[in-house]
Amino acid sequence: MALRYHYNSETCRYEPLVVSPRLFIKRIIKFIGISFLLGAGGLAYYNSQYPFLDEVKGLEENVKLALEWKSIDSQLNKTSQLLADLENSDDHNFRVILEMDPLSSSQREAGVGGREKASAEIDYPVIRSAMDLSEKIKNRLTVEIQSMAELKKTLAAKQKEWASRPAIQPLNNKNLTHLYLVFGQRFLPQDGYSRPHNGLDFVAPFNTPIYAAGDGLVVYASGGTTYGNAVFVNHGHGFETRYAHMSKYIVAVGQKIKRGQVLGYVGNTGHSFGNHLHYEVLYQSQFVNPIYFFQRDLNSSEFEKLIKQGNSSTSLD
Amino acid sequence: MPNRQPQFRYNRKSLRYEQVHFSFWRFGLSLFAYLSFGFLFFIGLNLLQNLMIETNPEKALGKENKALAEYKAVLTSQLTESSELLGQLRTEETQLNEKLFEAPTEGTDEQSRSDFSIDQDRLIVTEGEPFEEQVVKMEGSMNLIYAKAKRYNQLLSDHLHVKKSDLPSLLNLPSVAPVKNLLAKNLVSGFGVRINPFHKGNYHHDGVDIALTKGTEVLAAGNGRVSSYSFSNLEAGYGNYIEIDHGNGILTRYSHLEKILVTWDQKINQGQVIGLSGASGGAVAPHLHYEVVKNGKSVDPLSYMVEGINAAQHQQLAIKGKVQNQSLD
Numbered sequence: 001m002a003l004r005y006h007y008n009s010e011t012c013r014y015e016p017l018v019v020s021p022r023l024f025i026k027r028i029i030k031f032i033g034i035s036f037l038l039g040a041g042g043l044a045y046y047n048s049q050y051p052f053l054d055e056v057k058g059l060e061e062n063v064k065l066a067l068e069w070k071s072i073d074s075q076l077n078k079t080s081q082l083l084a085d086l087e088n089s090d091d092h093n094f095r096v097i098l099e100m101d102p103l104s105s106s107q108r109e110a111g112v113g114g115r116e117k118a119s120a121e122i123d124y125p126v127i128r129s130a131m132d133l134s135e136k137i138k139n140r141l142t143v144e145i146q147s148m149a150e151l152k153k154t155l156a157a158k159q160k161e162w163a164s165r166p167a168i169q170p171l172n173n174k175n176l177t178h179l180y181l182v183f184g185q186r187f188l189p190q191d192g193y194s195r196p197h198n199g200l201d202f203v204a205p206f207n208t209p210i211y212a213a214g215d216g217l218v219v220y221a222s223g224g225t226t227y228g229n230a231v232f233v234n235h236g237h238g239f240e241t242r243y244a245h246m247s248k249y250i251v252a253v254g255q256k257i258k259r260g261q262v263l264g265y266v267g268n269t270g271h272s273f274g275n276h277l278h279y280e281v282l283y284q285s286q287f288v289n290p291i292y293f294f295q296r297d298l299n300s301s302e303f304e305k306l307i308k309q310g311n312s313s314t315s316l317d
Numbered sequence: 318m319p320n321r322q323p324q325f326r327y328n329r330k331s332l333r334y335e336q337v338h339f340s341f342w343r344f345g346l347s348l349f350a351y352l353s354f355g356f357l358f359f360i361g362l363n364l365l366q367n368l369m370i371e372t373n374p375e376k377a378l379g380k381e382n383k384a385l386a387e388y389k390a391v392l393t394s395q396l397t398e399s400s401e402l403l404g405q406l407r408t409e410e411t412q413l414n415e416k417l418f419e420a421p422t423e424g425t426d427e428q429s430r431s432d433f434s435i436d437q438d439r440l441i442v443t444e445g446e447p448f449e450e451q452v453v454k455m456e457g458s459m460n461l462i463y464a465k466a467k468r469y470n471q472l473l474s475d476h477l478h479v480k481k482s483d484l485p486s487l488l489n490l491p492s493v494a495p496v497k498n499l500l501a502k503n504l505v506s507g508f509g510v511r512i513n514p515f516h517k518g519n520y521h522h523d524g525v526d527i528a529l530t531k532g533t534e535v536l537a538a539g540n541g542r543v544s545s546y547s548f549s550n551l552e553a554g555y556g557n558y559i560e561i562d563h564g565n566g567i568l569t570r571y572s573h574l575e576k577i578l579v580t581w582d583q584k585i586n587q588g589q590v591i592g593l594s595g596a597s598g599g600a601v602a603p604h605l606h607y608e609v610v611k612n613g614k615s616v617d618p619l620s621y622m623v624e625g626i627n628a629a630q631h632q633q634l635a636i637k638g639k640v641q642n643q644s645l646d
Contacts, residue, residue, distance in 0.1 A: 005325040005334060014325055014334045035351050039358025046363070051374070053367045058378030065385040072392055079399055086406055093502060094413060096528050097602035097645070124381060127388045134395045141402045148409050155416060162601055167515035214515070259516060292553035292599065302518040 069126060076133050083140055090147055098154045108143050109136060163259060164235040166213035169294040170243060170279050171202045171266070172303055178203040183289040198287035199242070199280035206247060206275045208266040211259075211307055213241050213281075213293060218255045218263075227278070228270020231263045241290075244278040245270050260307040418505065418642035419512045486565040491538030492624040493587060495571060495607045496527055496594075499626070499634070503528050505604065506645060507638025508617040514601045514643050523615035524570070524608035525638060526645045529594040531603045535571050537585045538609075538621070539563045546577050549598055555606070556598020559591055569618075570608040573600040604645045 005014040091102035122128045180201040212233055220232035227244040231251060234240050247267025251257060268275050281290040325334040504527055511522035544562035555572035559579060562568055575595025596603040609618040619638050
């Protein structure tokens, strides 16, 4: 910048303006002071309008975290809902069918009360409620896992029971010549008097295979009585079936048998007049009509499928 | 500006001292200098105060964020663990279902439902045809439906006119469900060929099985008279059962009851409690085996259940009833 002059009225001359170091420093201090005041004023205004930078940063992070927590919350709620569905199906589907009492809500949420102390230290309700929910889910899961194991065990036991129930006809329909459906008192022309008839008579050709009506244990396999060659099978749960007048039996006392397994063959031994199977069902030591214990309309391919299953799976036991 | 004395500058062209006047340019420059230095101070001071001072909200936020981040990690790990267990439980449930009913009942149920909803979606979102064309198309199909309905109506009115003498027997039809609030999930086995729970062979299941807890009230499906009932403690067959004659060759049967609350030839009103459900007879679980017999032949009871049930519920029942699963006998 070009030199500046000022007019000295005493000397009547233009004299150059000289900036002494002192003046220079003074000017700089003044400049800095004024800009500092400007900055400070700006800061004061800024602080009155906006939060501190760190606060802003914290808030941003907080918003981000809150969003993540929302997703965690929704996942927790979804898990809880799915679990509730499962519990519901457990209580109202499986437990009804398996004749078990549904679990009460206090049983389902076992141990929640004791654990609440752990989360009570947390100052933030969002975290506390989520932690509580997660804890609850964990406990409910534990209960449900136990319950599921229980259900499995009960079902296995039930299936064993169902498998042992006499449920099929001891002869294949295709071999059957005649089925006498007389149960109770019956007049026998050969004997000349009426005597109780405690089973059903299946007339079939000699050596037609006889099948076990359900899983069970052979408790009698012998000949020599009015039954002739006969096999008695104890099915447990109060059921016993008896197969009489066999030509021969191929099982032994104490043998475990499967439904559909061949026990022996149709014959004419004992108090019998012609080749037939005399079939009895006992429930709690009382003779009952065997007609209730098989479906007569079961078609032969289905029947043969069942027989095949019975004879192939014997080795498993 | 040290003094307010007029200042001069030497102009070399005119060889004269000329007074320096106030200039906006100079003023702006110095203002800019002040402001930019002021801004620098502002930034510096702001950073300084940020560094030196920790405000309460800042402290609280920091603490909260730290807690949130910490517990987020904890919860995420718990959540993965829980969902893993839940997944295992769900597969176990499916297995249990398959074992119990010999058919994945829940799965097919869900699938058919989702298929249905997809169909509904497809109706709304067609492949980007212009709106006008869609409307024309829709109008066409609506006219078709209208014509069809009209034809059917005529057909029905020609063939179906109710005689006054038929009215009482129509009113006696077993038109309600034999239990309060029949839910699709309780209809565990429908009418038709099913798997026998005892020997696992296929046989014709003459009614529907409704899973109920022991002691649930069983209702009469229609007006009628008790034509037969019997008690049986034998673990086979119907067990304790009631048969109601609704006239017109229609009978309903309620089997596997725990308790019978009616006697022979008693007049029964629709919805009357006739017994309590149980698991008597050849039942593997407590349930009601409900049959409708028309002229000596078993028919699907679901087709008679029309009252007190809406179309959606009926559809759900129909879907559930068609699953070829294992009956409870």
